[in-house]
Amino acid sequence: MFGRGSQLVAKSFSRNVAAASFQRRLASTKSLKETLQEVIPAKQEQLKKLKTEHGQASLGEVTVDNVIGGMRGLKAMLWEASVLDPNEGIRFHGLTIPDCQKQLPAAPGGKEMLPESMLWLLLTGQIPSEAQVRQLSAELAEKGELPAYVEKLIDSLPPTLHPMTQLGMGVAALNHDSSFQAAYEKGIKKTEYWTHTFEDCINLIARLPALSARIYHNIYNAGAPLPGIDKKLDLIGNYANMLGFANEDLTEYLRLYIAIHGDHEGGNASAHTAHLVGSTLSDPYLSYSAALYALAGPLHGLANQEVLRWQMAMQKEIGDEITHEKIKDYLWKTLKSGQVVPGYGHGVLRNPDPRFMALQEFCDARPDLLKSPTIQLVKQTYEVAPGVLKEHGKTKNPYPNVDATSGCVLYHYGLTQFKYYTVIFGVSRALGCLTQLVWARALGLPLERPKSLSMDAIEKLIKA
Ligand code: CMX
Numbered sequence: 001m002f003g004r005g006s007q008l009v010a011k012s013f014s015r016n017v018a019a020a021s022f023q024r025r026l027a028s029t030k031s032l033k034e035t036l037q038e039v040i041p042a043k044q045e046q047l048k049k050l051k052t053e054h055g056q057a058s059l060g061e062v063t064v065d066n067v068i069g070g071m072r073g074l075k076a077m078l079w080e081a082s083v084l085d086p087n088e089g090i091r092f093h094g095l096t097i098p099d100c101q102k103q104l105p106a107a108p109g110g111k112e113m114l115p116e117s118m119l120w121l122l123l124t125g126q127i128p129s130e131a132q133v134r135q136l137s138a139e140l141a142e143k144g145e146l147p148a149y150v151e152k153l154i155d156s157l158p159p160t161l162h163p164m165t166q167l168g169m170g171v172a173a174l175n176h177d178s179s180f181q182a183a184y185e186k187g188i189k190k191t192e193y194w195t196h197t198f199e200d201c202i203n204l205i206a207r208l209p210a211l212s213a214r215i216y217h218n219i220y221n222a223g224a225p226l227p228g229i230d231k232k233l234d235l236i237g238n239y240a241n242m243l244g245f246a247n248e249d250l251t252e253y254l255r256l257y258i259a260i261h262g263d264h265e266g267g268n269a270s271a272h273t274a275h276l277v278g279s280t281l282s283d284p285y286l287s288y289s290a291a292l293y294a295l296a297g298p299l300h301g302l303a304n305q306e307v308l309r310w311q312m313a314m315q316k317e318i319g320d321e322i323t324h325e326k327i328k329d330y331l332w333k334t335l336k337s338g339q340v341v342p343g344y345g346h347g348v349l350r351n352p353d354p355r356f357m358a359l360q361e362f363c364d365a366r367p368d369l370l371k372s373p374t375i376q377l378v379k380q381t382y383e384v385a386p387g388v389l390k391e392h393g394k395t396k397n398p399y400p401n402v403d404a405t406s407g408c409v410l411y412h413y414g415l416t417q418f419k420y421y422t423v424i425f426g427v428s429r430a431l432g433c434l435t436q437l438v439w440a441r442a443l444g445l446p447l448e449r450p451k452s453l454s455m456d457a458i459e460k461l462i463k464a
Contacts, residue, residue: 029131031139033198035124040194040442043080047443064458071267072347076450077275079266080439081122081432089354090264092118093125097260097354104259105133107234110248112256112362114234115431116140119205122263122435137234143206144229144238150174151214159219163423164296166219168289170211174204175285184281193281194442200284201434208427209235213242220417239427243415249366250413254424256362257406260355261425263432268347269294270301274433275440279448284437291433292426298342301422301429303403306342308411308418310334311377322377324384331381331388343404344385345395352382355402359409372412378405 059075066074082092092100104113104121105128116136120128128136150173157166175181180196188196210229217226227242236258240251266275274291278284295301318326334341346353360379363369370376382400389398407421439445453461 029129029135032120032123032128032132032136032202033195035120035126035128035132036198036438039124039126043439044443064462067453067458070347077266077272078443078445079271079275079436081125081435082263082265084265084348086348086350089349089351090260092121092263095121097358100259101358103127105130107237107252107255110252110255112252113259114236114255115258115262115428116235118259118262119431119435122431123438138231139202140206140235141229141231141233141238143203144210144235146170146207146210146214147174147177149176150211154211154214155218157218159222162296163215163219163420164292164302164426166215167212167423167426168292168296170215171204171208171285171292172289173285174207174211175283177203178283178285179203180283190444193444194438197284197441198438201438204284204288205235205430205434208430209239209242212423212427213239215423216243216417216420220420245413245415247413249368250410250415253359253362253409253413257359257409258424258428258431260358261402261406261428263429263435265348266436268300269297270429271433271436275436276448278437278440279445284434287437288430288433291429295426295429296422299340301425303342303401304407304421304425305418307403307405308407308421310342311374311381311408314381315373315377322380324380327381327384328388331385335388335392341385341389344389344398344400346397346399346401349399349401350397352399353401353404356400356404359402359405363405363409369409369412372408374408374411375405378408 062074066072082090084090088096090097095103100113100118100121104117106112106117107114114133114137117128117133120126120132120136150170153173154166154170157169179199180193183192183196214226217224221244224244227244229238230241233241234255236255237251240246240254245251264271266272270291273294274287277290278287282290298306314327314330315322318330331341363375382404385400386398389395406425407418410416410421410424411418
């Protein structure tokens with residue numbers, strides 16, 4: 001009598017009832033969507049003014065180096081939430097990482113800013129109150145369960161398939177329930193695009209922990225119980241729990257890492273991919289899935305996996321008696337074999353990455369991390385590598401980026417499967433990429449379509 005259809009209706013009814021009572025409970029706190037709705041008109045006005053008053057103003061010339069050099073330094077994208085200064089590093093709506101650490105709300109009893117707080121800042125440019133962040137955490141927990149067909153899809157994949165491939169597939173498959181896609185098919189007005197994009201983005205962020213934890217569980221922990229979502233926990237409290245790590249220090253580390261790694265301007269490969277795909281009005285699931293496959297490259301997000309692999313090979317070769325001299329020799333061996341030193345260098349930064357510094361400070365405050373041989377090796381490598389890279393003379397930035405340490409801390413806490421590390425980066429980068437998709441729709445940004453040129457055409461232009 002009660003078939004699968006009626007069970008689904010019952011499940012969705014009870015979810016709706018729970019959601020409604022949760023809305024009533026917190027009705028006095030302005031929600032993220034309401035706050036965003038208030039800030040959008042001023043930005044729309046600013047864009048309109050820029051277009052009408054300064055549409056033809058020049059922001060600099062385009063050189064041949066820009067065109068053949070991966071568009072380095074070319075000012076060609078609009079990106080609202082963060083700006084990357086080569087020397088100072090990232091600022092989110094003008095705030096540095098230490099500013100955010102001071103101002104953004106943490107979990108109850110915790111110290112590190114919550115990724116929910118960072119999401120609020122990225123989307124609205126405002127610092128949320130503690131009550132607003134708690135409300136957002138509760139909303140994300142409420143929406144965090146995976147649909148059964150996605151669980152089935154992920155469970156059907158071979159455990160030998162790279163976790164990032166699985167993550168991209170799961171995220172793409174979530175577009176089955178895309179609010180934007182359904183609304184677009186019905187023929188909504190352009191001015192309504194952003195609200196449906198926003199719904200999709202929040203649903204996707206909410207579901208990323210369950211999806212990512214399921215991938216981890218299937219590959220590395222099959223047979224162990226996979227906890228469900230605890231409605232009282234924040235996004236990353238739930239993620240750590242579902243990964244099977246109850247360690248509060250690791251949870252705090254994940255909160256910090258995921259918050260500060262969430263956005264890094266618009267031109268990096270994953271962010272740019274999300275923006276490009278989103279500009280075709282692909283829904284946020286498809287856009288972010290594409291971004292994840294850019295993140296999966298070793299010059300970008302896969303570097304955190306590569307750092308650990310490289311560091312372990314070094315440790316194996318030089319043994320327990322680690323000296324600066326031995327690290328130096330190993331660095332030269334890597335460089336002379338034509339490989340890059342993972343975790344060092346950056347497309348924009350020209351100083352040590354403040355994200356690296358923030359994670360180092362996290363380590364410095366914890367005696368167990370300070371004693372860890374893996375973390376000690378990160379520090380010792382940092383003492384030697386910039387000198388070697390300067391002498392080598394190729395990289396424009398001989399300093400560490402965030403990936404020089406991010407995976408090593410996870411390793412210390414027992415999350416030792418480093419092929420999985422980029423998935424955690426993927427949970428994080430959603431904050432920035434999805435924020436921009438919402439803003440791109442709110443501002444009505446067009447399809448991205450730069451002009452390409454052949455070498456013959458470039459030569460002709462130069463002669464002319
Ligand atoms: N080790 C050795 N050589 C390096 C190097 C490194 N860590 N970083 C750059 N170089 C080399 C480049 O390969 C390039 O060599 P060629 O001229 O032979 O091609 C030369 O130095 C100039 O490169 P650059 O202009 O300084 O750097 P790019 O903007 O081209 O590349 C990056 C930036 C990150 C891809 C590069 O520094 C690198 O490969 N680093 C190691 C991988 C890594 O840590 N990636 C994570 C980046 C962080 C993130 O994704 O956010």
